Amino acid sequence: MLRKPIRKLHRVALGVASGIVLVIGYTALCYRSQQLNPNQTTIPSWSQMLGGLRSVVRTDPAALARWKQALANNPDASRPRPKLVADATATGTHLFLGLGLSVIGSMFLGVMMGCFRRVEAFLLPPMAFLAKIPATAALPVFLKLAGQGQETFFVSIVTFGVLPAMSQSIYLAAREVSDEYLSKAYTLGASDTAVVWTIMVRSILPHVMDAARLAIGPAIVYLIAAEMLFSDIGFGYRIRYDAKTGMTVVFPYLVILAIFGFTMDFSLRWLQRKTCPWFVPEESR
Secondary structure, rough: OOOEEEEEEHHHHHHHHHHHHHHHHHHHHHHHHHOOEEEEEOOHHHHHHHHHHHHHOOHHHHHHHHHHHHOOOOOOOOOOOOOOHHHHHHHHHHHHHHHHHHHHHHHHHHHHHOOOOHHHHHHHHHHHHHHHHOOOOOHHHHHHHHHHOOOHHHHHHHHHHHHHHHHHHHHHHHHHOOOOOOOOHOOOOOOOOHHHHHHHHHHHHHHHHHHHHHHHHHHHHHHHHHHHHHHOOOHHHHHHHHOOOOOOOHHHHHHHEEEEEEEEHHHHHHHHHHEEEEEOOOOOO
């Protein structure tokens, strides 16, 4: 039977089994590569990746020594941070700001387009047009406008890549709200503002969270591409820089990025279950 529900224990077991298959498959591939070339780092072993992870978790001794010498002349000199901490802080800040602005802006635009026909006629064509422009292709434009290495540049790339498409998704969700609900609200004496807030916004809220979840992957892609080309810090820069000498740091960074995105997705799903219990099916909780 199609879509037959399964027990939660079976769902968890199958998910764990798929992870074990991936680990075994990578281990076998790594073993085969090591047999062909013991010095290769294109497919690093688990011990090599652990060594690469240690190198970015620990503070560079040379940088720490320079900092101690600088304290004599500048007591306010900031202590050097491990590479992983510095990169995660930079990438996380850019990602959260870009996604946050995208969600707020697209929710406002989507609700307005879904509620008012004139706003829809005015904003929908440019939103549909901008959504078809790849954010990575617009990198030189934002580079000229914001400047290389500026936080505004990276946040703008994420926002530009996510907001137009997300605003259209929220607009479609707003259009699906039944006119019957709106008519009943007006019959009870509700104003336009009350209808928008109590019916429209609350009805589309779970769809906004779904749209934000779907935007996590593209947002990370746009940000990493920008950091690879125009940054001297962040996950994108570190992946490009360390890929020249081997993949012992690149693979752990890719795993950390996946954990980063999964954590955000899990948090949004948890928030959706808590704020919109009527929307999430019982078997999915």
